[in-house]
Amino acid sequence: MIRFFADESDISGGKIQLNAEDAAHIRSLRLRPSEFFIVCDGNGSDHICRLGGAENPESGTSVSKSAGKSAVAEIIETRPSLGEPNIRCSVYIAFAKGERLDYAVQKSVELGACEIILFPSERCVSLPGDISKKTARFRRIALETAKQCGRGRVPAVSAEDSFETAVRKAAGADIPLIFYECEDKLHLKEALERRIPQSGTPGTQFGPESKQPLSALEYPLSISIVTGPEGGFEPREAELAQSAGMLRVTLGPRILRCETAPAAALAAIMFHTGNF
Numbered sequence: 001m002i003r004f005f006a007d008e009s010d011i012s013g014g015k016i017q018l019n020a021e022d023a024a025h026i027r028s029l030r031l032r033p034s035e036f037f038i039v040c041d042g043n044g045s046d047h048i049c050r051l052g053g054a055e056n057p058e059s060g061t062s063v064s065k066s067a068g069k070s071a072v073a074e075i076i077e078t079r080p081s082l083g084e085p086n087i088r089c090s091v092y093i094a095f096a097k098g099e100r101l102d103y104a105v106q107k108s109v110e111l112g113a114c115e116i117i118l119f120p121s122e123r124c125v126s127l128p129g130d131i132s133k134k135t136a137r138f139r140r141i142a143l144e145t146a147k148q149c150g151r152g153r154v155p156a157v158s159a160e161d162s163f164e165t166a167v168r169k170a171a172g173a174d175i176p177l178i179f180y181e182c183e184d185k186l187h188l189k190e191a192l193e194r195r196i197p198q199s200g201t202p203g204t205q206f207g208p209e210s211k212q213p214l215s216a217l218e219y220p221l222s223i224s225i226v227t228g229p230e231g232g233f234e235p236r237e238a239e240l241a242q243s244a245g246m247l248r249v250t251l252g253p254r255i256l257r258c259e260t261a262p263a264a265a266l267a268a269i270m271f272h273t274g275n276f
Contacts, residue, residue, distance in 0.1 A: 001048075002029065003038045003147045004073075005154060011041060015052055016073040023071035026051070039073050044152040046081045049073035081152020085112040085275040088222045091262050092117045092170050094229035097126035100259040105138045107263040109145040109155050112270050116142065118159040119166035123231030131159045166226070167241045173224035176246040179261055180238045181228070183250040188265065191249050192272055223269060227261040 004025075010017045016039050018026070031037065033051040040046050052074035091113040093104050101118070108116050118135065120127055128134040138157040146154045160166040170176050177191060226241065232255075233241075242248050256264055270276050 001036055001038050002031075003040060003046075003150065005040050005042050005143065005147065006073075008041050008043070011047070011075075014075045016047060016049060016075065018071040018073055026071050036076065037073070039075075040081060040152055042153055044081050044084055046079055046152065047073070047075045048077040048079070049075055081150075083150035084152040085270060085273070086220065087269075087273050087275065088114045088220050089266060089269060090115045090117065090170065090173065090222070090224045091266060092119060092166050092224060092226040093262055094119060094121040094227065094258065095124045095127050096229055096258045100230075100257075101134075101138070102141060104259040104262050105141050105157065106145050107259075108266060109142050109151065110149045111263060111266040112151075112275060113155050113266060114153070115156045115158070117166060117169070118157070119163055120161070121163050121229045122234045122237060124229040125231065135159050163237055164240065167237075167244050167246065170224035170226050171241075171244040171246050173222040175221070175223045176226075177224060177249045177265070178226040178233075178238065178241045178246045179228070179251055179265055180241075180248045181232045181250075181255055182235070182238065183248045186247060186249050188249050188251060188268055189272065191247050192269070221273070225262060225265050225269070227265065228258065230258050 004018060004022045006016050006018060006022075010019075018039070026037075031051060036048055036050050038046050039049050050073070052072040089112060091108045093101065093108070093116065095101065095118055096104070105116055116138070118131075118138070135157055142157050143154050145151075160169065167178075170178070175192065177188070224246075226246065228237075238248055251261065251264055251268075267276075
């Protein structure tokens with residue numbers, strides 16, 4: 001079913017007031033009052049709806065003739081969104097040129113990121129002149145992607161003004177990971193297994209003899225993923241991240257492009273935690 005997002009303030013009395021853009025979309029699809037669609041509240045609940053305001057839903061009157069310039073959705077059923085993972089994965093992506101960031105943001109949303117944070121790095125080939133305009137564009141990409149792939153939430157997109165600020169924020173996760181092309185010892189699977197929290201306590205590290213799967217945890221585990229720009233990270237940046245408490249991790253012997261690395265890391269984490 002087609003999916004829309006609405007603010008909780010627009011949901012009341014078993015009805016949802018759709019915004020003008022979504023109403024126009026519904027009219028363009030010529031949905032009939034008897035046809036169902038989904039309106040998500042952005043907090044993990046899906047509302048199964050049909051067009052409200054029609055006296056006879058089976059009359060065959062199309063939305064284009066009955067809805068005017070606005071649309072009200074009548075809630076038929078409410079259920080949890082199935083598209084949300086049971087972990088919170090924040091993806092930190094260094095600024096890149098061209099459409100590479102578009103791709104990275106889109107795929108991060110598809111694969112289950114809870115938020116996306118952009119940041120500058122020493123080897124960035126291109127930095128945006130107007131960061132607010134850039135992030136607004138990526139928020140739009142995140143919204144459209146969330147609709148298409150069945151997410152229950154729209155991941156937030158923001159930007160930090162320095163690598164140091166981004167790293168300090170990323171280091172606060174239960175499992176903070178920075179993917180560094182010069183790392184050749186600690187692999188992603190090993191890093192995840194080494195940092196599985198015990199007894200529901202975030203951030204607790206224990207030995208390899210404990211094999212509790214991440215998917216069995218009773219609280220939302222937070223994981224941060226930090227990936228670099230086209231030229232990779234400077235050694236100084238990798239050292240700074242490690243000193244801040246992040247784990248330097250390798251994704252294998254092949255050097256991945258800057259837009260591929262976050263998607264590859266996120267897909268591997270989702271698989272390892274039972275979210276595929």
